[in-house]
Amino acid sequence: MRAIELADLGRAYGERVALAGVTLTVQEGETLAVFGANGAGKTTLLRILATLLRPHHGSAKVLGHELPREGWAVRGKIGFLGHDPLLYRDLTARENLQFHARLHGVRFERVDAVLDAVGMSARADDPVHTFSRGMLQRTAVARAVLHEPQLLLLDEPLAGLDPGAAALIDPLIGGGTRVVISHDPTFRGDLALGLRGGKVAFCERGATVDDVRALYA
Numbered sequence: 429m430r431a432i433e434l435a436d437l438g439r440a441y442g443e444r445v446a447l448a449g450v451t452l453t454v455q456e457g458e459t460l461a462v463f464g465a466n467g468a469g470k471t472t473l474l475r476i477l478a479t480l481l482r483p484h485h486g487s488a489k490v491l492g493h494e495l496p497r498e499g500w501a502v503r504g505k506i507g508f509l510g511h512d513p514l515l516y517r518d519l520t521a522r523e524n525l526q527f528h529a530r531l532h533g534v535r536f537e538r539v540d541a542v543l544d545a546v547g548m549s550a551r552a553d554d555p556v557h558t559f560s561r562g563m564l565q566r567t568a569v570a571r572a573v574l575h576e577p578q579l580l581l582l583d584e585p586l587a588g589l590d591p592g593a594a595a596l597i598d599p600l601i602g603g604g605t606r607v608v609i610s611h612d613p614t615f616r617g618d619l620a621l622g623l624r625g626g627k628v629a630f631c632e633r634g635a636t637v638d639d640v641r642a643l644y645a
């Protein structure tokens with residue numbers, strides 16, 4: 429099944445074109461790796477896929493649903509990890525995840541299992557505003573995967589993580605259908621999208637480390 433189908437997708441902020449002409453297909457189980465310098469349009473693309481932003485041009489189909497019209501049908505099936513950890517700062521890690529679990533009809537046992545999986549059990553009852561950057565990221569990942577979404581949308585998921593945490597989190601975010609924004613040219617997806625100034629520099633299955641490096645030159 430096709431998980432994502434984009435045709436000539438575009439988005440502007442006022443006069444500024446943030447994204448233009450993105451056409452691609454991601455099959456179920458595949459990883460789309462998105463590369464590009466700061467301001468290239470990566471977050472704009474991710475937010476459109478997460479139904480947080482309306483496309484202005486072209487079409488986007490996610491998990492068989494047309495966006496933005498059928499966004500309601502997609503929301504519960506995606507796990508989104510953006511720059512903002514989307515956590516309530518005054519609640520504990522456990523309370524945040526329990527809140528999210530209730531929204532998605534997830535059993536509370538899974539909250540403890542996921543907190544354990546990201547190595548946050550010992551700090552589960554501390555308020556989020558007391559966390560370090562890496563702890564915030566671990567908890568944000570736990571929130572994104574809690575409801576076992578069909579599609580993960582991840583903006584630099586390993587940013588701020590020490591090697592031990594990265595090793596814990598890698599398997600949690602691996603395996604399924606994913607869109608991953610990365611600045612690591614050695615990161616491999618099934619399909620690689622390189623953006624430059626909102627436009628497609630490359631979109632191919634055989635993109636090389638040099639192709640990615642050239643985006644930042």
Ligand SMILES: Nc1ncnc2c1ncn2[C@@H]1O[C@H](COP(=O)(O)OP(=O)(O)OP(=O)(O)O)[C@@H](O)[C@H]1O
Binds near residue numbers: 445468
């Ligand atoms: N809310 C906004 N209002 C106006 N312009 C915006 C807004 N969000 C993004 N842009 C512009 O859209 C373009 C693409 O931004 P975007 O955040 O998608 O880039 P990015 O590739 O994710 O960058 P970074 O690596 O810095 O996160 C940039 O020129 C940016 O200034």
